[in-house]
Amino acid sequence: MTRRARACRRLLGVFAIAAVHTAAADAADDAFVTYKSLTPEVALEAAQAAMKTCRDRGYQIAVAVVDRSGQPQVLLRDRFAGLPAPDTATRKAYTALSFRASTADLARSIRDGRMDAALARLPNVAMLGG
Missing domain, CATH: 1.20.5 (Single alpha-helices involved in coiled-coils or other helix-helix interfaces)
Structure with a gap:
């Protein structure tokens, strides 16, 4: 070579x-x-704003903010909110994230037959309005 x-x-x-x-x-x-992620301060501010809106309308609620993987970042429960309220709030936030839609719209889709009702029975899913 x-x-x-x-x-x-x-x-x-x-x-x-x-x-x-x-x-x-x-x-x-x-x-x-x-990816971008909410700071705890911004998540808390959003939760507090939601709670204030509901209080102003006469509702005692719990509100949850979840991160992009569905893990709770902030959970607030008003003093007279029902016992299941924190769990329901967390499940609703997880559901909205998972399906990229409001839980009220998802509940309507199931009621109208546009979505399979079996989806509402998935673990941690809460397709409820409100």
């Missing part, structure tokens, strides 16, 4: 290694995602 052929072969080897490392770096970049 000539000297030039060996140099060419080494250069091709370097390019092949560089291509593999570049592909691995691209794959690593695709392996991670970036």
Whole structure:
């Protein structure tokens, strides 16, 4: 093999290694995602605003704010809200997130036959208006 052929072969080897490392770096970049998340302060402010609106309308409620994975970030229960209110609020927030729709709209869709009623029986789902 000539000297030039060996140099060419080494250069091709370097390019092949560089291509593999570049592909691995691209794959690593695709392996991670970036997203925005509410701060606890903003989540608390949203929950307090919802509670105030309901109080002003004469309702004693619980309100939950969940993060993008459905985990509760804030849960507030008004002093006279019923015993199941915190659980229901958390399940409603999880449901709205999971189906990307208000729970009142989902309940209407089931009632009108546009959505399978079996979906309402999934764990942690609460398709209720209000």
